[in-house]
Amino acid sequence: QQQVKQSPQSLIVQKGGISIINCAYENTAFDYFPWYQQFPGKGPALLIAIRPDVSEKKEGRFTISFNKSAKQFSLHIMDSQPGDSATYFCAADGATTGTASKLTFGTGTRLQVTL
Amino acid sequence: NAGVTQTPKFRILKIGQSMTLQCAQDMNHNYMYWYRQDPGMGLKLIYYSVGAGITDKGEVPNGYNVSRSTTEDFPLRLELAAPSQTSVYFCASSPYNEQFFGPGTRLTVL
Numbered sequence: 613q614q615q616v617k618q619s620p621q622s623l624i625v626q627k628g629g630i631s632i633i634n635c636a637y638e639n640t641a642f643d644y645f646p647w648y649q650q651f652p653g654k655g656p657a658l659l660i661a662i663r664p665d666v667s668e669k670k671e672g673r674f675t676i677s678f679n680k681s682a683k684q685f686s687l688h689i690m691d692s693q694p695g696d697s698a699t700y701f702c703a704a705d706g707a708t709t710g711t712a713s714k715l716t717f718g719t720g721t722r723l724q725v726t727l
Numbered sequence: 728n729a730g731v732t733q734t735p736k737f738r739i740l741k742i743g744q745s746m747t748l749q750c751a752q753d754m755n756h757n758y759m760y761w762y763r764q765d766p767g768m769g770l771k772l773i774y775y776s777v778g779a780g781i782t783d784k785g786e787v788p789n790g791y792n793v794s795r796s797t798t799e800d801f802p803l804r805l806e807l808a809a810p811s812q813t814s815v816y817f818c819a820s821s822p823y824n825e826q827f828f829g830p831g832t833r834l835t836v837l
Contacts, residue, residue: 621767644824655731655817655828656770701769705824712758712777713824714785717769 616704618718625725631689633721635702638683642704646715647676647687650699659700660687692725699723728753731829733818739835740808748803748832750818758821759801760785761793763814764831770817776801808836 617636625631635645646661662669662676662685669676675688689696699720707713734749752759757778762770772785776795790812792804801820805812813836819826 618769646825653830655819655830657828658825661824707824712775712783713821713826714760714772714775715770715826717771719767719769 616702616716616718618702618721620721621719622722623724625689625692625723627692627694627725627727629692629725631687631692631696631723631725633687633700633702633723634684635686635704635718636682636684637704637716639704639706639716640683641706642716644705644707644713645676645678645685646703646705647674648701648703648717650701650720652698656701689723692723694725694727697723697725730754731818731820731827733816733829733832735832736830737833739837740805741837742808742810744808745804745806746808746834748805748816748818748834750801750803750829751799752801752818752820752827753799754820754822754827755798756820756822756827757798758823758826759795760819760821760826761791761801761803762817762819763787763812764817765814773803773816805834810836812836 648656649659650656678685702718703715760775761773774793818829
């Protein structure tokens with residue numbers, strides 16, 4: 613069964629601190645690893661994504677670190693802000709050319725950034 | 728562009744009733760998806776479609792049906808609603824990898 617395991621389930625970080633969320637996968641056919649951000653009452657929205665040909669991708673305060681040999685990837689939020697308080701989902705996809713993209717989601721991490 | 732729209736936003740059903748959750752997108756995406764989101768469980772894929780007239784089952788299809796007669800619309804049908812179908816339902820569309828989600832429908836079955 614394809615699974616993506618995410619931890620921690622919840623996280624409290626002080627303003628200005630670093631938030632780190634981890635995910636691990638089993639299926640070596642996965643080749644696309646996005647992170648989605650979800651605010652209460654809203655649908656998830658793509659935050660940042662990486663493919664396994666690079667070990668790190670940075671967009672502003674958000675960085676994905678990817679370890680192919682360990683089958684793990686993580687989201688780092690630098691200088692965390694109260695506006696970052698949301699639920700974060702990692703996901704993985706192994707669609708090949710001509711097949712449908714189907715994301716397998718982690719169970720989510722509820723991040724709270726305190727003042 | 729409105730993106731992905733879903734109706735209704737909220738609905739309460741009685742056990743055994745049926746209903747259709749509506750989903751529409753105006754981005755001309757080929758791929759569309761239905762997910763359910765339960766607390767602490769992430770998002771589970773119910774059904775997906777790769778284009779008009781083509782649908783396939785996801786991870787948790789039992790108790791649901793879909794159709795896709797146009798590129799824009801992808802309704803989800805619940806027949807004989809059960810309490811286990813109490814959840815938040817999200818529709819998404821995608822040009823390929825990135826998925827764009829609607830605002831969700833919160834369904835309660837009593």
